[in-house]
Amino acid sequence: xxxxxxxxxxxxxxxxxxxxxxxxxxxxxxxxxxxxxxxxxxxxxxxxxxxxxxxxxxxxxxxxxxxxxxxxxxxxxxxxxxxxxxxxxxxxxxxxxxxxxxxxxxxxxxxxxxxxxxxxxxxxxxxxxxxxxxxxxxxxxxxxxxxxxxxxxxxxxxxxxxxxxxxxxxxxxxxxxxxxxxxxxxxxxxxxxxxxxxxxxxxxxxxxxxxxxxxxxxxxxxxxxxxxxxxxxxxxxxxxxxxxxxxxxxxxxxxxxxxxxxxxxxxxxxxxxxxxxxxxxxx
Ligand code: PRT
Ligand code: ZN
Numbered sequence: 001x002x003x004x005x006x007x008x009x010x011x012x013x014x015x016x017x018x019x020x021x022x023x024x025x026x027x028x029x030x031x032x033x034x035x036x037x038x039x040x041x042x043x044x045x046x047x048x049x050x051x052x053x054x055x056x057x058x059x060x061x062x063x064x065x066x067x068x069x070x071x072x073x074x075x076x077x078x079x080x081x082x083x084x085x086x087x088x089x090x091x092x093x094x095x096x097x098x099x100x101x102x103x104x105x106x107x108x109x110x111x112x113x114x115x116x117x118x119x120x121x122x123x124x125x126x127x128x129x130x131x132x133x134x135x136x137x138x139x140x141x142x143x144x145x146x147x148x149x150x151x152x153x154x155x156x157x158x159x160x161x162x163x164x165x166x167x168x169x170x171x172x173x174x175x176x177x178x179x180x181x182x183x184x185x186x187x188x189x190x191x192x193x194x195x196x197x198x199x200x201x202x203x204x205x206x207x208x209x210x211x212x213x214x215x216x217x218x219x220x221x222x223x224x225x226x227x228x229x230x231x232x233x234x235x236x237x238x239x240x241x242x243x244x245x246x247x248x249x250x251x252x253x254x255x256x257x258x259x260x261x262x263x264x265x266x267x268x269x270x271x272x273x274x275x276x277x278x279x280x281x282x283x
Pocket of ligand 1: 009010011012013014050051052053069070071072073090091092157158159160161162163164165179180181
């Protein structure tokens, strides 16, 4: 079977996490800043390091079989690719923002206004859907200075903390889309067994990342109270302790309701709670 190619960002916000997830899948490769291509030594895969803007088209055209890129870029380039897996990093949202003292108060107020952005296609589609006739000023960087320079009345840009908007005297007005890094694939390679293998590895890393391994001690008489709180992968493991009225319980907890569960376990009589990271969960 031919060697697969995966395109990831060469440098920038998605580079580190993209490399990390591939390494956590057990893939072994060199990651020199200067190289454009790197061979994985223990899997039939080559890694191409590219500008993020080029990744969707490389995958669409089959130059790369797979890619890791933000949904914002896929949408903007309108590349025809398969979405294989959301990856949980690079989260941000594309928002229209206006100067803090602007009198733009509702979407229809954008009629006749100029909006600066590096995402002309996403903006054009949003305006069309909302029947707004506004001028799109396509600029490639530092969009947030547009209103201050008198270039535009509003902007459409990526926002994560909102700090950049604030320091430029802007406020978010409306969210146009949310985005995160995703694994994409060329439309023709979905059934390839090496792609499936890689996808399964990525999914097991993601599942583990959202999960903690928990060990605790509890008196047998209180066991019923906590079982419902700890489903485990199948069900919790119960191990007898030397003191016969006590048992140790081993289980896993999802990251999102971690503290809620820990507090409920303590309230139900759990003691000596030990929490450990999980490396992989194989489905
Ligand atoms: O060189 P290359 O073309 O590969 O990279 P790039 O400079 O075009 O992109 P890069 O590395 O900045 O971002 C890559 C991807 O990260 C984006 O396409 C998004 O999917 C995602 N991402 C997540 C972000 C942000 N968060 C983000 N905050 N991309 C950009 N920003 C910028 C935003 O443009 C604005 O200037 O950060 C600023 C806003 O941040 P806050 O925190 O002040 O709101
Ligand atoms: Zn870019």
